[in-house]
Amino acid sequence: MKKSFGFLLAAAAMVVASLDVKAQAPSADIPADMNALMSKYTCIACHRPNQRLVGPAYADVAKKKYSNEEIVNLIYNPVPSHWPGYPPMMPMKQVPKEDAMKLAVWINSLDGSPAKKSTTTKKTSTSKTTKTTKKTT
């Protein structure tokens, strides 16, 4: 017990030390404003844009193709069954909607695939129309 506590202390000291070094230079793949929000609301403790930590990489969240609103809702009301193999995230209700939306927009922008706008709008799938029986004689 004592041993692991000592280890935790050492680990904490290392974290503090490395934070100190990096204080001026937020991780390259996190824009400064997002880094600020991630730190303020502690998301940074569990999430990185491109790396699994305690929680999934945001790039992987982006691949799920949620709408920005859905992500905001998931920040307030996580659905752990979306992420088997991860511990449940606690609801982050302290994040103001405005900031949650900023994070959501950014998270969605991290989908590795090249930005293809608007092609994802649901195609009207009423496929009754074109079943013209081709009588090629």
Ligand code: HEC
């Ligand atoms: C203590 C660790 C922790 C913190 C802090 C944390 N998360 Fe998470 N997050 C997780 C874990 C673990 C999961 C996957 C399990 C789950 O969804 O409950 C997750 C999942 C998510 C998802 C995916 C939801 C889904 O259903 O697909 C989003 C989006 C997310 N987090 C955003 C955030 C944001 C934004 C913050 C900061 C406001 C934050 N998280 C803070 C651990 C954390």
